Amino acid sequence: MIIVRLDRVLADRKMPLGKLADEIGVSIVNLSNLKTGKVKAVRFSTLDAICKALDCQPGDILEYAPDDPAE
Known part of the structure; x- marks a missing residue:
């Protein structure tokens, strides 16, 4: 599972x-969906812009x- 920590970095x-x-x-709706983990994918260009x-x-x-926590 991938966990999105955008809220932590923003804080x-x-x-x-x-x-x-x-x-x-990027629209606030799209970023909000990303922040809450409601997206299945993120474009590298979006990730690049966020990181910059x-x-x-x-x-x-x-x-x-x-x-599985045992993994």
Whole structure:
């Protein structure tokens, strides 16, 4: 399972979701869906823009957690 940590990075940077949406040219609805993990995919261009705007690495936003804790 992939866990999206965008909310944590935004909080660390003290940046509201709307400001990030304006900065990278992605709708707030799409970013909100990404933030809540309701998306099945994310474009590399979007991930690139998010990382540039938040000065972070993709691994700061996305985290892998096995479905089975024994894995």
